[in-house]
Amino acid sequence: MIAIGPRSGSREGPARQTPGGGLLLRTARAVTLLSALLTGCSTDGGDGGSILIVGGSSSLYPLSEAVAEDFAREHPGSRVVVRVSGTSGGLRRLCEGEIHIAGASRPMTSAEAARCRSNGIGYLALPVARDGVAVVVNADNVAVDCLTLAELRRLWEPGSAVSTWRDLRPVLAAERIRLFGPGTVSGTYHFFTAVVMGRAGASRSDHYQTENDHLIARGVAGNRWSLGYLGSASYAANEDRVRALEVDTGFGCVPPTPATIADGSYGSLARDLYIYVSDVYNKMYNSLYNFAIHYVSVTQALAGEMGYAPLPAGEYERSLARLATASEGPS
Numbered sequence: 001m002i003a004i005g006p007r008s009g010s011r012e013g014p015a016r017q018t019p020g021g022g023l024l025l026r027t028a029r030a031v032t033l034l035s036a037l038l039t040g041c042s043t044d045g046g047d048g049g050s051i052l053i054v055g056g057s058s059s060l061y062p063l064s065e066a067v068a069e070d071f072a073r074e075h076p077g078s079r080v081v082v083r084v085s086g087t088s089g090g091l092r093r094l095c096e097g098e099i100h101i102a103g104a105s106r107p108m109t110s111a112e113a114a115r116c117r118s119n120g121i122g123y124l125a126l127p128v129a130r131d132g133v134a135v136v137v138n139a140d141n142v143a144v145d146c147l148t149l150a151e152l153r154r155l156w157e158p159g160s161a162v163s164t165w166r167d168l169r170p171v172l173a174a175e176r177i178r179l180f181g182p183g184t185v186s187g188t189y190h191f192f193t194a195v196v197m198g199r200a201g202a203s204r205s206d207h208y209q210t211e212n213d214h215l216i217a218r219g220v221a222g223n224r225w226s227l228g229y230l231g232s233a234s235y236a237a238n239e240d241r242v243r244a245l246e247v248d249t250g251f252g253c254v255p256p257t258p259a260t261i262a263d264g265s266y267g268s269l270a271r272d273l274y275i276y277v278s279d280v281y282n283k284m285y286n287s288l289y290n291f292a293i294h295y296v297s298v299t300q301a302l303a304g305e306m307g308y309a310p311l312p313a314g315e316y317e318r319s320l321a322r323l324a325t326a327s328e329g330p331s
Helices: 061-074 086-095 110-118 149-156 187-197 213-221 232-236 258-262 286-305 313-327
Strands: 051-056 079-082 101-104 123-138 146-148 178-182 208-210 226-231 242-244 246-248 270-278
Touching: 051 086, 051 286, 061 079, 061 101, 061 232, 061 286, 086 101, 086 110, 086 187, 086 270, 101 286, 123 187, 123 213, 123 232, 123 258, 123 286, 123 313, 146 149, 149 178, 149 187, 149 246, 178 187, 178 213, 187 226, 208 213, 213 226, 213 232, 213 242, 226 232, 232 242, 270 286, 286 313
Parallel strands: 051 079, 051 101, 146 246, 178 208, 178 226
Antiparallel strands: 101 270, 123 226, 123 242, 123 270
16 A cells, blocks of 8 residues: 655644554654545455555544554554544544544534435444543743633633733743644544633634644643643653643642543543444445454553543443444344
8 A cells, every 4th residue: 555645734644554464663654545545446455455544533543543553463464544634524534435433532513423424424433532631831831730721711712812921820921822722623622612611612713723732742842831732642642742731620730640531530621532433344344343343442451551541341342232233234
């Protein structure tokens, strides 16, 4: 299979092909499929030769990448491409038949479900892990350790008058806050604004936006007075570069750790993460069904290693049962 890098100016994030056999390096390469694969050309290479395309949420990218690598070791000859386009972008591509699995950091909306129905695309929605939205600052900024939801609202609300740290809190430095955050197709963007502002999509826009969490971390790491937000697992992968603030959601200052996310103490900024599996696996691709089973089966062990909070064991058992039932097809 041939893969090429994204065009200059593309909003696509990193992508990964995992050829079967051999452990892949974890240094992600920004690659995408040839356009032919996404414009209707068959991706079925026969038994063991299908190209599986996983897209969507940057918050789930580290987990999807790890699952794909593990799957490739167990299934030599399999080919999986993991891409980032944000939750909204991934679900749109799923409903247009361009990808087989979409990672999502929020539930599918009714409008997205309608798009799938109108295109004859069925799917299974499977919860796979929990994470939280981490608010991060430069590692050299030790002046603040915790922000309240009210302070986050003042900082990120549309038309915000906050431009310096002193505007946010009088005892802080009169230094401009350089802001970094997810783009508007990101599920993290919609989730964060819904929690903090009370309305999904309500946000100031005068900041750097990207669907690539690693670029958010890199931007925050590059300026002492910067601040951003991203998925907590992506923060865990970049904690040598940035520092996570504790957030007071009404019950005191709490850090975004797997433990606080699992036990609920991180409050309203914790969330479930999903994969949406197209029913194309039941019609055309045996390897997609096998990959979906593998994803659910190994995630409970992998999630905790990667900064996510695993779901209760019963959640994975229910998802495996749903996949098994779906694989039988219509009676």
